[in-house]
Amino acid sequence: MRVFIADDSAVIVERLADLLKEIPGVELAGHASNATEAVRCIRQIKPDAVILDFQMPGGSGLDVLRAIRPDHPNLHVLICTNYPYPQYREGCLGAGANFFLDKSSEFEKIPAILRELTGNFAKSAVVSR
Numbered sequence: 001m002r003v004f005i006a007d008d009s010a011v012i013v014e015r016l017a018d019l020l021k022e023i024p025g026v027e028l029a030g031h032a033s034n035a036t037e038a039v040r041c042i043r044q045i046k047p048d049a050v051i052l053d054f055q056m057p058g059g060s061g062l063d064v065l066r067a068i069r070p071d072h073p074n075l076h077v078l079i080c081t082n083y084p085y086p087q088y089r090e091g092c093l094g095a096g097a098n099f100f101l102d103k104s105s106e107f108e109k110i111p112a113i114l115r116e117l118t119g120n121f122a123k124s125a126v127v128s129r
Contacts, residue, residue: 001118002029004045006038006064007053007080012103016051019111025118035059039067047075049117051110052097054081054088062092069096076117078110 003026005016013031020026029047032038035058042050042064050068052061061079068075077097081088084102092100099113 001026001048001114002045003027003049003051003114004029004038004042004047005031005051006033006035006042006056006061007031007051008033008056009053012053012080016110020114023111023114023118026114033057035061035064038064042068042075043071046072049076049078049114051078051080054079054083054092062088062095065092065095065097078113080107080110 003020005013005028007013007016017028017031020028029045030041032041033056035056038052038056052064054061061081065077065079069077078099078101079092079097080101080103082103084100089100101107101109
């Protein structure tokens with residue numbers, strides 16, 4: 001499973017990239033530091049999953065999600081934020097995010113989520129053959 005990261009914090013991108021290395025079947029497909037670049041790269045790379053920061057230069061993770069979801073209905077989207085307000089959660093989930101995580105308290109859930117998605121991804125690949 002190929003995962004794309006969109007976050008303007010180099011520390012977070014590095015931390016996520018390190019987490020991805022530890023998950024069998026998962027590879028980092030690329031990363032972007034702003035919303036415009038994220039949309040362009042996701043459309044070009046066509047990853048299987050995206051980890052989006054909610055607050056980025058040039059727009060929000062919600063803006064990115066709204067731009068990519070119509071053309072990528074099967075893309076797994078994890079929104080990670082330091083702003084876990086209910087209205088943001090509702091907006092992101094309503095726009096098609098699969099997960100909405102608080103960076104300060106739920107960051108460590110990301111590897112388990114990706115392991116589960118990788119298992120489901122492998123099963124769907126076998127079924128579609």
